[in-house]
Amino acid sequence: MAPVIGLVLGIATGAIVAKRRGGKPMDMAQYAAGFGILFALIGLFIAIFLARSAL
Numbered sequence: 001m002a003p004v005i006g007l008v009l010g011i012a013t014g015a016i017v018a019k020r021r022g023g024k025p026m027d028m029a030q031y032a033a034g035f036g037i038l039f040a041l042i043g044l045f046i047a048i049f050l051a052r053s054a055l
Contacts, residue, residue, distance in 0.1 A: 003047060017031055
C-alpha cells in the first residue's frame with residue numbers, strides 16, 4: 001500500500017513543482033512521472049522494511 005500512496009503523492013508533488021516553475025503541460029507530466037517513480041520507490045523500501053521487521 002505504501003508504494004501506491006507514494007506514487008500518488010509523488011505525481012501530485014511533481015505536477016505542483018512544475019506548475020510553480022511555470023512549466024507547460026508536458027513539463028508537468030515529466031515532473032509528475034519522475035517524482036512518482038521516486039516516491040513509489042521510497043514507499044516500496046518502507047514497505048519492505050516494515051514487512052521484514054515484523055518477523
